[in-house]
Amino acid sequence: MSDFDSLLALIDEFHITDRALLKARERVRRGEGPAATEALARAAAKYFGDMAEESQEHLAQLDSKLDDLYQRQYNLQAERAVAERRQSAAKRVLAVLDESVNRGLAR
Numbered sequence: 001m002s003d004f005d006s007l008l009a010l011i012d013e014f015h016i017t018d019r020a021l022l023k024a025r026e027r028v029r030r031g032e033g034p035a036a037t038e039a040l041a042r043a044a045a046k047y048f049g050d051m052a053e054e055s056q057e058h059l060a061q062l063d064s065k066l067d068d069l070y071q072r073q074y075n076l077q078a079e080r081a082v083a084e085r086r087q088s089a090a091k092r093v094l095a096v097l098d099e100s101v102n103r104g105l106a107r
Contacts, residue, residue, distance in 0.1 A: 004028070004037060011044060021047045
């Protein structure tokens with residue numbers, strides 16, 4: 001299997017809708033010679049170059065969203081810890097008050 005056959009096999013793994021790439025692939029399969037292989041190389045370089053660039057932009061957007069999410073999660077965890085401490089302190093005060101009231105009634 002030649003390098004070009006390997007390239008065709010890789011391209012075939014994708015659902016291609018790009019007309020230029022489809023046409024170039026078919027020309028190569030029909031054996032139309034070096035001009036067809038050059039056209040396929042150009043079309044594949046453009047198609048997959050654009051795909052790689054779009055994917056990189058998408059990954060950057062996702063990474064940014066994840067960073068924001070992680071920061072919000074960190075902030076919420078810190079806020080929850082403060083709320084737990086406040087609740088615990090308030091319950092201690094209420095327990096002492098309850099004890100004082102109960103002692104006062106027992107007198």
